[in-house]
Amino acid sequence: MAIKVSLRNKAIAKERHSLYLDFYPAIINPETNEPTRREFLGYYTFDKPKTPTDKQHNKETLAIAEQIRQRRDNEINKPEIYAAYEREQLKVKSQGEQDFMVYFKRLTDKYRKSNYMVWLSTYKYLETFTNGNLKFADLNEKFCADFRDYILTTNSSRSEKATLSQNSAGLYFSKLKTAMKQAFKDGYLQIDLSAKIAPIKDTETLKQHLTIEELNELVKTDCKLPVLKNAALFSALTGLRYSDIEKMVWGEIEFIKGDGYFINFRQQKTKGLEVMPISEQAYQLLGKRREATDKVFDGLKYSYGQNLVLLRWVVKAGITKDITFHCFRHTFATLQLSSGTDIYTVSKMLGHKELKTKQVYAKIVDKTKRAAADKIKLDF
Numbered sequence: 232m233a234i235k236v237s238l239r240n241k242a243i244a245k246e247r248h249s250l251y252l253d254f255y256p257a258i259i260n261p262e263t264n265e266p267t268r269r270e271f272l273g274y275y276t277f278d279k280p281k282t283p284t285d286k287q288h289n290k291e292t293l294a295i296a297e298q299i300r301q302r303r304d305n306e307i308n309k310p311e312i313y314a315a316y317e318r319e320q321l322k323v324k325s326q327g328e329q330d331f332m333v334y335f336k337r338l339t340d341k342y343r344k345s346n347y348m349v350w351l352s353t354y355k356y357l358e359t360f361t362n363g364n365l366k367f368a369d370l371n372e373k374f375c376a377d378f379r380d381y382i383l384t385t386n387s388s389r390s391e392k393a394t395l396s397q398n399s400a401g402l403y404f405s406k407l408k409t410a411m412k413q414a415f416k417d418g419y420l421q422i423d424l425s426a427k428i429a430p431i432k433d434t435e436t437l438k439q440h441l442t443i444e445e446l447n448e449l450v451k452t453d454c455k456l457p458v459l460k461n462a463a464l465f466s467a468l469t470g471l472r473y474s475d476i477e478k479m480v481w482g483e484i485e486f487i488k489g490d491g492y493f494i495n496f497r498q499q500k501t502k503g504l505e506v507m508p509i510s511e512q513a514y515q516l517l518g519k520r521r522e523a524t525d526k527v528f529d530g531l532k533y534s535y536g537q538n539l540v541l542l543r544w545v546v547k548a549g550i551t552k553d554i555t556f557h558c559f560r561h562t563f564a565t566l567q568l569s570s571g572t573d574i575y576t577v578s579k580m581l582g583h584k585e586l587k588t589k590q591v592y593a594k595i596v597d598k599t600k601r602a603a604a605d606k607i608k609l610d611f
Contacts, residue, residue, distance in 0.1 A: 239251055250276065270303070275292070276288070332365050338350065359385075396434075405430060439561065454541075455540050459541060463559050470560050473556050563580075563607070
């Protein structure tokens with residue numbers, strides 16, 4: 232016979248009611264081993280709430296009491312369901328207590344060959360914001376809003392006097408969203424929190440690039456790591472991303488008589504298959520051909536040390552712009568457009584699936600169209 236569990240109240244002092252559970256028929260009290268009909272919960276409500284605070288107290292207290300009633304009903308009448316429910320709740324609680332920073336660091340290491348520095352920078356900003364203490368249970372909409380405010384106002388790690396640009400802040404915030412989405416898929420979060428959090432919108436900016444004169448200065452300037460110099464110039468001549476250049480092997484380089492040199496590869500970022508023509512000068516930067524599985528730019532490895540070498544090479548060439556490796560890709564696009572190549576062709580050569588991605592470049596150029604193949608000429 233099922234036992235009915237009802238939520239009732241009893242009048243007490245100061246116009247309040249004490250809440251208790253009523254069992255029918257009676258159950259055995261585990262402490263006294265005697266039958267009992269009542270179990271007082273230790274909660275009370277106001278008989279006639281006079282203020283908004285009193286009304287809110289009543290609402291929240293009754294909700295808690297109803298949860299207790301449902302749990303006790305399951306304990307008594309559906310022990311197998313309650314046991315499964317309790318195990319699930321214990322699992323959720325256990326996962327919530329785990330360290331999100333450790334999880335985020337694992338994801339950072341996973342993306343070592345793609346956007347690693349962005350993931351690492353995001354980790355460092357999260358670490359500073361939370362003092363390194365962040366559990367999965369701490370992740371909620373308020374935390375995300377607070378971190379959003381922080382990342383939009385904090386100083387850049389590259390300059391103590393300048394705040395992060397909105398686009399950089401948006402990039403780092405997107406990595407937090409990506410991590411939370413993955414945590415939901417992995418079962419550490421009970422809801423897809425990332426879907427509820429709005430991204431930081433990009434602002435339209437003029438991307439940093441080099442002029443043909445500056446590129447030629449870099450050609451003439453020695454670099455501590457010749458492989459890094461050649462890879463950067465190769466990016467300026469082809470528009471390839473660092474990730475695609477770093478993983479390139481000789482088997483992807485092909486020569487077709489009458490058509491010239493081509494690269495056959497799958498983009499690291501978009502996973503799209505590409506067949507890209509490259510100029511004779513770009514091929515000359517590759518050096519002596521080796522085995523099909525050998526890396527073309529052997530020794531190229533994304534790191535803080537190599538970024539520093541690149542910066543010193545740029546400064547040594549007398550260039551004062553804030554140049555990163557990715558700027559060589561922007562340089563390719565800008566020089567092609569400045570020379571008259573149409574935006575559609577440039578977009579295809581950059582490997583973008585959507586034309587709108589490169590519309591920002593189109594606003595800074597408006598010249599006669601020319602053939603794209605061997606447009607950029609360097610002095611070597």
